[in-house]
Amino acid sequence: MPLRIDVITIFPDYFAPLQLSLMGKAQQSGLVTIAIHDLREFTSDRHRSVDDTPYGGGAGMVMTPEPWGQAIDAVVTDQSTLIVPTPAGKLFSQPVAAELAHSTHLIFACGRYEGIDQRVVEYYRPRIDVRELSIGDYVLAGGDVATLAMIEASVRLVPGVLGNPESLVEESHQLPGVEYPSYTKPPTWRGLDVPEVLLSGHHDQIARWRAEQSTIRTTHNRPDLLPGS
Numbered sequence: 001m002p003l004r005i006d007v008i009t010i011f012p013d014y015f016a017p018l019q020l021s022l023m024g025k026a027q028q029s030g031l032v033t034i035a036i037h038d039l040r041e042f043t044s045d046r047h048r049s050v051d052d053t054p055y056g057g058g059a060g061m062v063m064t065p066e067p068w069g070q071a072i073d074a075v076v077t078d079q080s081t082l083i084v085p086t087p088a089g090k091l092f093s094q095p096v097a098a099e100l101a102h103s104t105h106l107i108f109a110c111g112r113y114e115g116i117d118q119r120v121v122e123y124y125r126p127r128i129d130v131r132e133l134s135i136g137d138y139v140l141a142g143g144d145v146a147t148l149a150m151i152e153a154s155v156r157l158v159p160g161v162l163g164n165p166e167s168l169v170e171e172s173h174q175l176p177g178v179e180y181p182s183y184t185k186p187p188t189w190r191g192l193d194v195p196e197v198l199l200s201g202h203h204d205q206i207a208r209w210r211a212e213q214s215t216i217r218t219t220h221n222r223p224d225l226l227p228g229s
């Protein structure tokens with residue numbers, strides 16, 4: 001059963017990159033189908049408007065619910081998961097990507113302006129799985145880039161998409177923490193040598209060195225990922 005993804009956005013061109021590289025191949029392989037929908041196709045006024053002023057005042061505009069209701073109703077089934085990127089959402093992570101990779105149907109609602117009228121989430125929550133997700137503690141101009149990131153992170157985990165599943169196995173067995181540093185040819189580059197142990201062929205020493213490097217990097221860059229932190 002291929003994974004179907006429907007993206008609803010006012011900037012369909014943002015998703016052209018999904019036709020390239022790994023994501024493009026995943027679609028050609030039939031493992032994943034991705035459809036992009038322009039929210040403005042679901043408006044009914046002459047100006048194809050999608051936003052209005054916020055109740056309660058405040059800066060900016062809010063996206064009106066009706067075009068979203070029309071657009072989501074056009075693609076939703078009882079198997080759908082509705083994903084709404086938002087800075088206020090739960091944090092997207094590798095475990096969440098793995099969950100999404102095993103879904104049947106994902107609908108991404110890419111907001112702009114100050115966000116989407118909350119009643120869209122409230123309306124679908126009793127009917128289907130709805131997940132408000134953030135990709136990190138910074139504010140983007142809209143949900144499109146967040147959606148690209150979540151699609152790429154999830155689709156690469158769909159069985160059969162990655163050429164060498166080996167890298168997924170290594171990734172999943174990764175110690176808590178960040179990756180060790182990687183090297184390739186040439187053995188010396190601008191006077192800099194590849195760490196000797198990596199050229200030694202001693203696989204147990206290499207594994208130990210890599211584990212040490214991962215710990216050093218995690219301690220320096222991501223102490224929050226250290227065990228017991």
Ligand SMILES: Nc1cc(-c2ccc3ccn(Cc4ccccn4)c3c2)[nH]n1
Binds near residue numbers: 140143
């Ligand atoms: N991790 C994330 C997700 C987002 C995100 C997702 C969707 C939307 C729709 C609109 N905006 C802009 C905006 C600006 C000000 C306050 C609220 N939202 C979004 C931002 N930013 N960072």
